[in-house]
Amino acid sequence: MTNTSDATPIPRRHPTRTVTLGGVPLGSAHPIRVQSMTNTDTRDAEATIRQISELVEAGCEFVRLAVPDENAAQVLPAIQSAAPVPLIADIHFDHRLALKALEAGLQGLRINPGNIGSKTYVDRVVDAASANGACIRIGVNGGSLEKELLQKYGGATPEAMVESALGHAVLLEKRGFGNFKISLKSSSVPRTIAAYRLLAARLDCPLHVGITEAGTLLRGAVKSGVGLGILLWEGLGDTLRVSLTADPVLEVRAAWEILRSLGLRQRGPEIISCPTCGRTEIDLQDLAEEVERRLAGVTDVFTVAVMGCVVNGPGEAREADIGLAGGRDCGLIFSRGEILRKVRGRDELLPEFMRELEAFLVERRAG
Numbered sequence: 001m002t003n004t005s006d007a008t009p010i011p012r013r014h015p016t017r018t019v020t021l022g023g024v025p026l027g028s029a030h031p032i033r034v035q036s037m038t039n040t041d042t043r044d045a046e047a048t049i050r051q052i053s054e055l056v057e058a059g060c061e062f063v064r065l066a067v068p069d070e071n072a073a074q075v076l077p078a079i080q081s082a083a084p085v086p087l088i089a090d091i092h093f094d095h096r097l098a099l100k101a102l103e104a105g106l107q108g109l110r111i112n113p114g115n116i117g118s119k120t121y122v123d124r125v126v127d128a129a130s131a132n133g134a135c136i137r138i139g140v141n142g143g144s145l146e147k148e149l150l151q152k153y154g155g156a157t158p159e160a161m162v163e164s165a166l167g168h169a170v171l172l173e174k175r176g177f178g179n180f181k182i183s184l185k186s187s188s189v190p191r192t193i194a195a196y197r198l199l200a201a202r203l204d205c206p207l208h209v210g211i212t213e214a215g216t217l218l219r220g221a222v223k224s225g226v227g228l229g230i231l232l233w234e235g236l237g238d239t240l241r242v243s244l245t246a247d248p249v250l251e252v253r254a255a256w257e258i259l260r261s262l263g264l265r266q267r268g269p270e271i272i273s274c275p276t277c278g279r280t281e282i283d284l285q286d287l288a289e290e291v292e293r294r295l296a297g298v299t300d301v302f303t304v305a306v307m308g309c310v311v312n313g314p315g316e317a318r319e320a321d322i323g324l325a326g327g328r329d330c331g332l333i334f335s336r337g338e339i340l341r342k343v344r345g346r347d348e349l350l351p352e353f354m355r356e357l358e359a360f361l362v363e364r365r366a367g
């Protein structure tokens with residue numbers, strides 16, 4: 001799956017057809033897109049619009065929102081008109097909410113056609129999606145599989161998840177609808193990987209990948225990094241969401257870190273900082289965290305190194321576009337491989353480094 005002829009292998013995407021979501025093409029011929037989901041009460045349009053804007057600023061390219069009832073459906077037109085990226089309505093059971101979301105102009109639906117009810121209801125939703133050019137995500141979740149499949153397979157196995165997805169896909173395809181993608185989420189990394197591998201061998205539709213209910217910030221980010229890292233490295237995944245029990249803005253940042261780590265997409269600076277050790281002679285953790293915090297909204301692609309001592313520090317700092325290597329109550333600032341200057345005094349390290357970093361960015365943006 002990987003191109004090993006180069007010194008640095010790059011994952012090769014598993015071929016899929018192209019679908020579109022709000023005018024954005026999705027599939028193996030297109031960039032892998034980052035998604036997240038609002039955790040505001042959708043009925044509170046103002047709070048939801050504010051969170052959508054925070055997510056977009058962090059790099060979110062599609063935003064999903066829960067539409068649990070009629071009141072939430074009623075505020076969708078206001079939310080849609082303020083949204084700078086395509087929105088996806090998350091609908092369960094009530095096909096009328098899906099129709100309302102489409103009427104409000106939302107370009108994406110996340111449903112399970114099987115839990116929408118009768119064939120008539122499914123057909124209505126599919127026809128409306130088709131008329132509006134909307135994209136449907138069939139979202140299979142290991143926690144809510146059909147009873148018959150759980151009995152047939154003895155649990156939410158990868159085979160059961162894939163059979164569920166294929167069953168839903170048939171309902172759409174029978175209606176002549178092909179603008180859909182599929183997700184097969186489970187809180188088990190091995191099960192999720194196995195399910196996506198099986199599905200990709202059966203269907204060519206784009207895949208939305210994620211490890212569901214992954215957990216709190218550290219656990220969830222690690223679990224998602226492992227699971228999504230393996231899938232993406234095998235070329236599986238055309239959109240992704242990192243699910244965290246945390247601020248959804250952090251989901252977006254984590255998703256970008258995963259994509260960046262694999263060399264699939266770049267956005268914002270890559271910050272290299274050493275793990276700290278007994279040789280560190282500056283407040284490295286505070287310094288690295290503060291640099292990261294101050295660069296949070298920057299989208300320029302470059303590397304920054306924040307290193308703790310003179311053993312490996314200068315080497316890494318020299319390799320980065322801009323770097324700092326700490327010494328005893330002092331630091332060396334490097335830019336593009338050269339020593340720019342020496343800063344004396346612990347308290348001066350951060351302000352001086354940030355000053356050089358800003359100057360570096362101004363110069364870089366000027367071309």
Ligand code: SF4
Pocket residue numbers: 274275276277278279280281307308309310311312313
């Ligand atoms: Fe330790 Fe220095 Fe290496 Fe950082 S660069 S991990 S402080 S030896």
